[in-house]
Amino acid sequence: MEIVFTVLILLLAVALSGIGTRVLPFALPLPLVQIALGALLAWPRLGLHVTFNPEIFMMLFIPPLLFADGWRIPKREFFMARRAILLLALGLVFMTVVAVGYFIHLLAPATSLPVAFALAAVLSPTDAVALTGIAGKGKIPPNLMHILEGEALMNDASGLVALKFAIAAALTGVFSLRDASISFVIIAIGGLVTGAAVSWFFSVVSARFLNVNDEGDPAPGVVMTLLIPFAAYLFAEHFGWSGILAAVSAGMMMNYTSIASMGPVASRVRANSTWTMIEFVFNGMVFILLGLQFPHILGRALIDAHETSNEQMARLIGYIAAVALALYALRFVWVWLLRWYASRGAAKQGLTSAVPGLRTVSVTTIAGVRGAVTMAGILSLPETLPNGEPLPGRDLAIFIASGVILLSLVIAVVGLPLLLRGWRRGRDPHAAEERLARMLAAQAAIRAIDQMHETATADLDESASAYATDVTARVMDIYRRRLAILDEVNEPREQARRAEALEFQMKLAAMRAERAVLVSLRNTQKINDETLSKLMREVDLSETALVTRGNARV
Template sequence: METITIILLLLLAVILSGIFSRMVPLPLPRPLFQIALGALIGLAADWRVTLDPEIFFLLFLPPLLFLDGWRIPREDLFKDGKTIVELALGLVVVTVVGMGFFIHWMVPAMPLAVAFGLAAVVSPTDPIAVSAIAQRVSIPKRMMHILEGESLLNDASGLVCLRFAIAAALTGAFSIQDAALNFLWVAFAGIAIGSGFTWIVSRAKSWVSRHYGEEGGAQILISLLIPFGAYLIAEHLHCSGILAAVAAGLTMGFVETSGELEASTRIRRNTVWDMIQFTANGVIFVLLGEQLPAILASSAETVRATGHHEPWWLAIYVIAINFGLAGLRFLWVWASLHLTLFRKGDWHSTPNWRIVAAISFAGVRGAITLAGVLTLPLAMNDGSPFPARDLAIFLAMGVIIVSLLAASLGLPLLLKGLEMPAEHDHQAAEDAARVKAAEAAIAEIEKVQHALAEGRSDADIYVSTASRIMDGYRHRIDSRVGSPENNALGRQSEEIERRLRLAALKAERAQIFRMVRKRELDSEPARKLVRELDLLEARYTVVG
C-alpha cells in the first residue's frame, strides 16, 4: 500500500511541476521544479525511495532513449556524425582523464580511482535533460540535433569508463588494452543487438499482421516491449544496454517507413508514447530531488571526509567541477569546430564564440549521472566501506542541479540575437512530396472510380463525387507548383483555411456537447461524432 501511495505522490508531483513551471515567468526548465517538489516530499514525508541502480536503469532509460532514437531526424544525425562522435567519444575520454586528476587534486581525500569514477559519471550529457531545456529555450534545430545525438551516444563511453574506474578502485589494477577492447565489444555489440532485435521483431510482426490481421493494442504493446527486450539481451551479454536501446529506436525509424501500420493504431501509439515520455521524464527528476534530503543529512560527515569542517566547501567543489566541465567542453567544441572548418577547406574562418559557449552551456547532466553514481559499490573487496562514496554522490547531484541552472539562465542570453549558419530548408522537399502524394491520390481515385462505376446506371454519381475529391488535390498541387512567391501565397492561403477549419470544428463540437447536455443527443452517437471531429482537428493542428 505504501509503495502505491509513493507512486501516486510522485505522479502528482510531476503534474504540479508542469503547473508551477508555467506560472513562473522565468525560463526555468520543468526538471528544476520537479527536483524541488521531490525535495519537499523527502523533507515532509517519512517515505524513502531506495533507488536500486539496475532497476532504475531498466525502468526509465530504455523507453526514453529508444523514443529519442526513434524520433531524432536520422538524416541530420548522420550529416553531423563526425561532430557528434567527436563529442560523444573524444570529449568523454578527455573529461574523464582531465576532471579525474582535477577532482583528486582538489579533494585529496578522494582516491584517484574514485575521482576517475566521479568524472566518468558526470562526463555524459543527458538527452532527457537536454529535451527539457529545449522546451523553455529556443535552441536552433541543428544545434539541438547535435546535442541530442551526442547525449544519445556518450552514455556508453562514460559508463564503460566508470566500470573500469570501479574495477581499479577495488583491485588497484588497470589495463588500457583491456579497457579499449572491452569498450569496442560493449559499444558495437550493443548497437548490433539493438538493431538486430528490432528488425527481427518488426519483420515477425509484419508477417503476422499480413496473414492474420492487425490488432492495434498488440502493436502498441510490442513497441513498448522492444526497448526493454533489446536492453535486457545486451546487458545479459555484457554489452551496452543503453546503446542497444538507442540503436533499437534508430532502427525502428527505418522499419516504420514500410507504412504497414494502420493510421488509427499509429495515432493511438503516439499518444501512449507521449504520455510515457512525459511521466518517466518527470518521475526521474522528482526521484532525484527526493534523494536530496538524505544526502544533505550526511553532509557534515561528507565534509569531514574532505578534510574540512565548513559545509560551504561542498558548494565550492560543485561549482569548481562545473567550471572544469564547462571549460573542457568549451575548448573541445572550439577545437572540433575548427577541425570541421579545416576539413571543408575554410582555413581562415573562426567559430563564433557564442555558438561554442551555447553548446558548452547546453551540456546538462541528468538521469544518467544520477543512476551511474549510485552504482558505486558500498564496500571494497575486503569488506571495508568504499572510499568517499557519499561525497561522490553529493558532488554528482550538485553537478546535475548547477548544470540545469546554468543552462536555463545562460542559454537565453547566449542565443539572444545570435545569427546561426544557414540551415538546410526542407520546404522545397516538403512541397515536392505534397505534390507527388496528391498526384498519386488523383491517379488512384480515377482508377477506383472507374472500377466502382463500371456497368452501373448511377455512374454519374461516382464521377461527380470523384471529381469533387480530386479538385481538392488539384488545389493542393496548384498551391505548391510555381514561383516561390506563388508558393508562399499558397501556404498563406492554407494557413487561413486551417484557422477557419479549426474554428468550425470547435463550433461543431461545442454544439454536440450542448445537445448532449440538453438530452437532445444520446452519448453513444455523441462519442462517435466527437471522435471524428477530434481526428480532423488533429490533422489541422499537427506541428512539423
C-alpha cells in the same frame, strides 16, 4: 501498500508539474519544476521514503527513454553529423575521464584515483531531455540540436563503460588500457547488434501475427512495442554488452522497420500517442526522483560540514564549483578545437563563413547539462572494498556529482536564454523539402483518384457515371486546392448520401498513395525523418478519422 501509495504520489507530482509550468506567473523549465517538487516531497514530515536503487532505475527508466529518442532522432542528420557526435560522445568522454579525474584527485587527495576517474566518468554523459525542457523546443538551431541529441544518445554508454572499468580498478587495483579498449569495442558492437536484432525480430513477429489486417485491435502490437527497449537492454546486459546502446539501436532500427512494413494506421497512431505519454511520465519521474535525492545528499552533507566548521562547508561548495568549472572549461576547449579543425577543412573548400562562431561554442558548452544517468552511475559505486573496508572518497564523490547536476541545470536555465536571445535562426532548412513532399503527395493522390474513377465507372450507366464523376471531382478538388494553396492561391462543398461510399474509397486510396510517396522520398533521402514523421502523422490522423466515420456509417 506503501509502494503503491508512493507510485501514485509520484504520478500525481508528474501531473502537477505539467500544470505548474502553465499557472506559474513566470516561465520556469519543466525539469526544474519537477526537481523542486521532488525536493518538496523529500520533506521529512511527509513520510515519503523512496530508495534510489541505481540498478532498478537504469533498467526501468533509461531504456524506454533512450529507445524513444533513438526512434525519433532524424537519421539523415545523425549520419551527416556522425564525426562531431562521435568526437563528443567518445573523444570528449575519454578526455573528461582522464583530465577531470586527475583534477579531482589533486583537488581532494582523500579521493583515490580510481574513484576520481569513476566520478569523472559519470559526469561525462549529458542529458538531452533536460536540455530540451530548459531551452524549449525549436530555440536551439536544428543542426546544433541534432548534434547535442546524438551526443547525449551515445555518451551515456561510453561514460558508463568507463565507470565500469574505473570501479574494477578501484576494487582490484589493476587496469589495462589495451584490455579496456578491446572490451569497449566488443561491448559497444554487441549492444548495437543486439538492439537492432531485437527490433527486427519484433517487426517480423508483428507483421506476421499481430497486424493481420487493418480491422484488428492494435493494442497487442503497441504493448509489444513497449517491451522492445527492455528486451534489448536485458539481452545485451545478460551477455555483458551495452544495454544502453542496445536500447538506442533498437529505437533507430524500429524507425525503419515500422515504416517500411507499412502496418495498420491505427497501430502507428496508437503507438505515437502511447509513447508521447510514456515519455512525459518517465521523464517526470526521473527528475522528481532526482529532486528527492538532493536534500538527503546535499542538505545532509552541508549540515554535517557546517556543524564541523564553516571552512569545511565552504570547502565542499568549492569542490562542486571547481569540478563544474573544469568540466565546462574542458568542454569549451574541446568544442573550440573541433570548430578550428572544421574551419580548416572549410577554408580548403573556399568557405570562409561556414563554421559557427563563439556563440555556438558557448551554447554547446552550457548545453552539456548533467542528469539522471550521472546520479544513477555515481550511486552504483560499491560501498566497500573486497576486504570489507569502506571505499575511500565514495560519499564525497556522490556529493560532488549531485552538486554538479544541480549547478549545471541552474547555469543552463540562466545562461541558455541569454545566449539564444536575438539569435537569428534563419529559414527552416527543411521548409523547402516539406513543400516539395506536400506537392508530390498531393499529385500522387490526384493520380490515384483518377485511376480509381476509371475502375469505378467502367460498368456504370450514364446517370451513375455522371454521379461518380461529380464525386471524383469533389474529392480531387481537395488535393487541387492543396496544390493551389502551396502556390499561394485559395478555394470549399457538401456531399450526397449515395456518393459517400465512393468518396470514402477514393480518399482512402489517395491517402495511401500519399504515404507511399512520402516513404519513397525518405528512402531516397529527399526528405528527412522529421519531415516524414510530421507528414505521415497528418495522413495517419486523417485516415483514422475517415475510417472511424466510415465504420460509424456502416
